[in-house]
Amino acid sequence: MTTPKPLEGIRVIDLCVVWAGPYATMMLGDLGAEVIKPENPFVFQPMTRGAIARPPQILLTNGIAWAGGLPNNVPGERPWDYNPTFVSLYRNKKSFTVDLRRPEGLDILKRLVAESDVVYENNATGTMEGLGITYEWLKEANPRIIFVRVPAYGSDGPYARARALGVHLEAVMGHSLLRGYADADPSSNTAIYSGDYLAGAQGAFAVMTAIWHRDRTGEGQLIEIAQAENAAAMFTQAIMDYSLNGVVQGANGNRDVHGRAPAGVYPTVSPGDASTMDDRWIAISIETDAQWQAFGKAIGSPAWANDPRFATNAGRLEHHDELDGLIGAYTATQDDYELMHRLQAAGVPAAPVLEASRMFDEPHLRARDFFKSQTQPASGTYEYVGPLWKMPATPIEYYQPPVMFGEHNDYVYRELLKVSDEEFEALKAGGHIATEYDPSVP
Amino acid sequence: MQALDNVRVLDLTHHIAGPYATRLFADFGADVIKIERPGGDIARGLPPFQGGIENPERSGTFFYLNCNKRSVVLDLKRPEGIEALAALAKTADVVIESFAPGKLEALGAGYGFFRDINPSLPFISVSNFGQTGPYRDYLLSDLVLYAFAGEMYSMGETDREPVKMAGTAALFESGSAIAVGMMGALFASKRHGIGQHVDISLAETHFGGVDRRHATAIAFQFSGRKTLRLASHGGGMPQGIYPCADGYVDFTNAGLRPDRIAAMLGNAEWLADPRYSDPVQRMNPAVIEDWNGNFIAWCIERTKREIWEAARAAKVMCGPMFTMEDMFTDEAFRARGFWSKTEHTELGEVTIPGRPLRMEKGGWQLRRAAPLLGQHTAEVLGEAGLSPSAITAASGGTA
Numbered sequence: 001m002t003t004p005k006p007l008e009g010i011r012v013i014d015l016c017v018v019w020a021g022p023y024a025t026m027m028l029g030d031l032g033a034e035v036i037k038p039e040n041p042f043v044f045q046p047m048t049r050g051a052i053a054r055p056p057q058i059l060l061t062n063g064i065a066w067a068g069g070l071p072n073n074v075p076g077e078r079p080w081d082y083n084p085t086f087v088s089l090y091r092n093k094k095s096f097t098v099d100l101r102r103p104e105g106l107d108i109l110k111r112l113v114a115e116s117d118v119v120y121e122n123n124a125t126g127t128m129e130g131l132g133i134t135y136e137w138l139k140e141a142n143p144r145i146i147f148v149r150v151p152a153y154g155s156d157g158p159y160a161r162a163r164a165l166g167v168h169l170e171a172v173m174g175h176s177l178l179r180g181y182a183d184a185d186p187s188s189n190t191a192i193y194s195g196d197y198l199a200g201a202q203g204a205f206a207v208m209t210a211i212w213h214r215d216r217t218g219e220g221q222l223i224e225i226a227q228a229e230n231a232a233a234m235f236t237q238a239i240m241d242y243s244l245n246g247v248v249q250g251a252n253g254n255r256d257v258h259g260r261a262p263a264g265v266y267p268t269v270s271p272g273d274a275s276t277m278d279d280r281w282i283a284i285s286i287e288t289d290a291q292w293q294a295f296g297k298a299i300g301s302p303a304w305a306n307d308p309r310f311a312t313n314a315g316r317l318e319h320h321d322e323l324d325g326l327i328g329a330y331t332a333t334q335d336d337y338e339l340m341h342r343l344q345a346a347g348v349p350a351a352p353v354l355e356a357s358r359m360f361d362e363p364h365l366r367a368r369d370f371f372k373s374q375t376q377p378a379s380g381t382y383e384y385v386g387p388l389w390k391m392p393a394t395p396i397e398y399y400q401p402p403v404m405f406g407e408h409n410d411y412v413y414r415e416l417l418k419v420s421d422e423e424f425e426a427l428k429a430g431g432h433i434a435t436e437y438d439p440s441v442p
Numbered sequence: 443m444q445a446l447d448n449v450r451v452l453d454l455t456h457h458i459a460g461p462y463a464t465r466l467f468a469d470f471g472a473d474v475i476k477i478e479r480p481g482g483d484i485a486r487g488l489p490p491f492q493g494g495i496e497n498p499e500r501s502g503t504f505f506y507l508n509c510n511k512r513s514v515v516l517d518l519k520r521p522e523g524i525e526a527l528a529a530l531a532k533t534a535d536v537v538i539e540s541f542a543p544g545k546l547e548a549l550g551a552g553y554g555f556f557r558d559i560n561p562s563l564p565f566i567s568v569s570n571f572g573q574t575g576p577y578r579d580y581l582l583s584d585l586v587l588y589a590f591a592g593e594m595y596s597m598g599e600t601d602r603e604p605v606k607m608a609g610t611a612a613l614f615e616s617g618s619a620i621a622v623g624m625m626g627a628l629f630a631s632k633r634h635g636i637g638q639h640v641d642i643s644l645a646e647t648h649f650g651g652v653d654r655r656h657a658t659a660i661a662f663q664f665s666g667r668k669t670l671r672l673a674s675h676g677g678g679m680p681q682g683i684y685p686c687a688d689g690y691v692d693f694t695n696a697g698l699r700p701d702r703i704a705a706m707l708g709n710a711e712w713l714a715d716p717r718y719s720d721p722v723q724r725m726n727p728a729v730i731e732d733w734n735g736n737f738i739a740w741c742i743e744r745t746k747r748e749i750w751e752a753a754r755a756a757k758v759m760c761g762p763m764f765t766m767e768d769m770f771t772d773e774a775f776r777a778r779g780f781w782s783k784t785e786h787t788e789l790g791e792v793t794i795p796g797r798p799l800r801m802e803k804g805g806w807q808l809r810r811a812a813p814l815l816g817q818h819t820a821e822v823l824g825e826a827g828l829s830p831s832a833i834t835a836a837s838g839g840t841a
Binding site for chain 2: 348
């Protein structure tokens with residue numbers, strides 16, 4: 001008998017797009033929930049299975065690697081099955097196809113809702129309503145359903161219908177002005193999507209909290225995660241500084257928000273430069289006077305390390321620029337990994353700024369058996385990053401490789417919903433059941 | 443009722459990531475008993491302090507992380523402290539700790555100690571690199587964590603050093619992932635009677651994280667391509683961050699819908715340039731630059747709020763770049779009930795961000811301000827049946 005998984009027996013319908021929603025349902029799938037994604041053969045959801053269904057070669061080549069880096073650098077037959085962000089979020093999930101814009105398609109969804117515990121969506125505000133999917137409608141199908149919605153700014157108020165990705169939310173929540181080089185204007189920022197991490201994890205947390213509540217009371221419910229509001233915690237120090245002191249914090253580069261010095265990213269010996277992504281850097285944080293002393297010894301006690309101006313944190317903070325120059329001149333002659341080990345042995349937090357490809361040669365990750373190999377028929381066998389937690393009695397397994405479009409049509413229609421052969425054929429003839437996007441989809 | 447008000451968390455975490463995870467439990471009703479060493483959680487020493495006065499009860503960082511919890515001081519180096527811990531463990535549903543790997547074990551309070559008390563108790567260890575492996579004893583800061591395990595390499599300008607996220611955002615991300623793993627372990631315990639020692643590595647919560655890291659890794663596996671460090675300005679119509687009359691606005695990916703951009707710009711005359719609608723010309727850097735010149739002229743004449751309003755009306759993806767002051771004074775956020783207030787003995791009335799999400803039943807509440815150091819030592823240990831003298835001994839004489 002196999003050990004039950006924590007969320008064994010919980011079924012989640014994933015009406016998610018992009019990152020924040022799928023990250024939540026990925027965690028639920030990892031914990032053993034059965035996650036099922038309804039997909040429409042006639043509608044491509046941008047930035048979920050890629051930018052467009054059938055990307056031309058130039059789009060892949062010009063795109064950033066994490067978006068355009070498909071297997072062997074070609075679109076292949078089924079580009080929607082192996083987009084890098086998609087495969088990263090769609091392990092341990094099932095996919096079936098249905099056109100929710102038509103009544104018979106919506107009826108299929110309703111039947112699935114009746115057999116499920118959770119419906120999770122993070123579409124642009126109004127999208128679900130446009131299809132006729134509301135909490136009231138879901139409750140008709142299943143009064144115990146838990147419905148999670150992840151709008152950008154919430155379902156009410158003047159911003160309710162504002163279009164946004166994570167990066168726009170971060171602008172509004174203050175992150176964009178709080179990060180980046182202190183001496184450059186904000187347009188030097190790279191667009192990132194950190195808010196999706198928090199919203200995704202808290203969404204998974206909220207689902208389990210709601211299941212806990214339902215186990216106690218029998219009640220399902222509606223959950224709204226306004227992504228902007230949700231992201232606020234990430235900037236606690238800046239928020240609290242304004243709240244307590246009226247201080248507006250600004251960008252501080254790689255320096256420590258808590259004022260400990262020095263902290264920075266310094267050059268090391270590199271096999272090449274940034275244009276080929278072969279530049280190497282080490283991040284070093286010194287948080288105490290004792291660490292400063294240990295750092296000095298570990299780098300061979302140069303005269304400047306014993307300069308009394310740097311003996312206290314206040315002194316190091318005052319002369320941070322000067323220290324950055326001295327440290328950088330030293331690290332530029334060092335190997336990043338060798339220096340990490342030497343500094344860590346002395347009790348100083350330090351590590352290379354690891355370019356992603358180097359993860360696969362990382363001895364610590366190998367020693368912990370972090371990576372997991374998955375074989376997807378459409379793309380082949382590759383090593384993927386491992387799960388977020390090690391749970392020895394209920395191990396996180398990758399029991400379903402990144403799901404291919406329509407891979408579970410038979411399972412969902414025949415086994416789960418028990419549709420008759422005639423109905424199955426009729427739905428298939430109507431284009432609901434497919435294993436690839438309709439040719440009309442670009 | 444609150445959803446988790448039948449859950450008791452024995453919380454032996456400190457600093458940021460662990461306490462953020464247990465704050466989420468506390469927010470939804472769990473009785474989180476925060477164990478602090480006699481000197482207190484090190485987060486009590488983290489700025490910002492109210493009025494800049496460094497004091498363990500005045501840290502805004504500690505305050506935000508520890509609302510809704512009860513603080514109990516235990517001296518775990520004394521046998522009485524360990525005995526008190528055992529008494530608390532008997533009533534706990536989940537235990538979480540973030541000591542250096544092996545530290546609790548050396549004090550006689552490792553996983554075996556808790557398993558002997560309750561075999562189905564989930565015991566969560568949070569550490570920098572995990573409980574095993576060559577870097578087990580290595581240290582991390584938010585900067586070093588994100589540099590090594592997060593996708594910092596590709597953030598910033600190509601010819602400059604990589605640059606991190608703001609504040610300690612990486613540690614907050616880890617905290618949110620910890621809360622999910624902890625809840626998973628709680629489900630395994632309550633539904634299936636399975637206790638276990640869960641090993642959460644802060645590094646692995648980023649190596650496997652959604653903020654591009656998992657995708658940059660598999661993209662390399664797929665294609666051999668690495669992700670270039672590049673500021674996202676330019677290269678689109680529009681794309682990236684633009685100056686405006688009173689600051690900046692972010693139009694990342696907005697150019698994917700030229701129809702909406704045109705509507706936002708009121709179908710301005712300059713848009714009629716045929717090069718701007720030719721798919722090939724639209725990829726020409728000179729044409730893009732030319733287009734952006736016109737666009738910046740439009741932006742510069744407007745405030746960030748005016749631009750956002752126009753963008754919203756045309757369904758254009760856009761984010762005005764707010765300062766914390768902009769956020770605090772924003773009427774729409776306030777009207778939605780984003781902010782909460784609570785009274786604190788030392789700080790007076792404090793405003794903090796409120797609910798991270800809205801549950802219609804059993805949801806978020808701000809029940810109490812962050813605890814003073816050891817504020818609940820006598821109360822909690824008394825509930826656990828300890829005598830006043832045992833309480834004094836367990837807390838190292840602080841209660």
